[in-house]
Amino acid sequence: MSKPSASPRTEVRRKPQRAHHDTATVHAIIDQALVCQIAFNQGGSVHCLPTACWREGEYLYIHGANNSRLTQTLLEEECAVSITHLDGLVLARSAFHHAMNYRSVVIYGRFTAEDDPDAKAAAFKAFVEHVSPGRSPLVRPPSRAELAGTRLLRLALDEAVAKIRNWGVEDSEEDMAIPVWAGVQPLALTAKPLQPEAGCGEQMPPAPPAFIGRA
Template identity: 85%
Template sequence: MPSPSNTPRTQIHRKPQRAHHEAATIRAIIDEALVCQIAFNQGGSVHCLPMACWREGDFLYIHGANNSRLTQTLLEHECAVSITHLDGLVLARSAFHHSMNYRSVAIYGRFEAEDDPAAKAAAFRAFVEHVSPGRAAQVRPPSPAELAGTRLLRIALDEAVAKIRNWGAEDADEDMAIPVWAGVLPLALGAGPLQPEAGCADRQPPAAPAFIGG
């Protein structure tokens, strides 16, 4: 995948030094996401909704019901998709210079439908593997009726940009002598104790995604 196109929508004006247009950086951030936020205009009203997501190749995928107004709107209109990972709280010596460390991606464009049954089945298998590696081989795959009733949408990563902050506090010189702790409080997504359904406690536990801590 070549680097996404540098367009007016992917220009970072606030803190431009945090911008990253490399395809590998954008992919890596997307690949650690389970949920994205999609902003779109529907009937003159602006909405922003969370959706489960995953990446295959040069596309970000989502899914929804065939008769969903949301999926139809996304096929007909441009939208913006955002993903953010919060990596730490940056605690400075002054309140004004507190910040956060993060990795984010913004994607612009229009979703398209993938209607081929074989392609849909492969994409949904990839989604299951993204959520829990090895799970697709253990569970029942979607039936033809289930596939037919589900809309698979994808948006190209052609117009995308990443923004990253990954360093410590940036205190002003006059604040350096303030006797207070300064630095980064790291944050990470973690998995809690398993909560098995009845009769499943002695079965092989599922694997968490590699990017989620135990």
């Protein structure tokens, strides 16, 4: 554990040796994410929804329509945001000791709105660059009407914790003689061949984020 937990909610009790509270680790995991899962309470019912996300400084950003019940609820209620990268399948000699290698982050708090048009424009430019580096100068930026119709929310990373497993098999000594393959099957997110729209075949192809490989 690299530094103390930010709050009781970010104290990892199950396998605490996998917990990381340092800013660099939390940021690195968020920066390799395109989607997060948000758990929240709405009208007495618990929901968990996926949405696109990105980080700027000490905030996680998401966006949605101005009239969205989701965005309004997130401005009024506490929530938990989770991000997970699956890095490998850990295949043991016993069924019980099979596992997965992963990097995850959980963030707690309440979103706030960013309503300044210039700040919103800069944040959405950063979002485009996160999805496809070098693309923002090539496309039309959002119009004032588009910015006004979109709600930009940000969540402070003050209350966040990472959890990581990145090693091999942990078989029991009595299972070591079982004649079956054991080890790690690495996994990674990969960009498949592009599917261009008609009329843009001669344009420079976009680049995927650096954390995504190419098929």
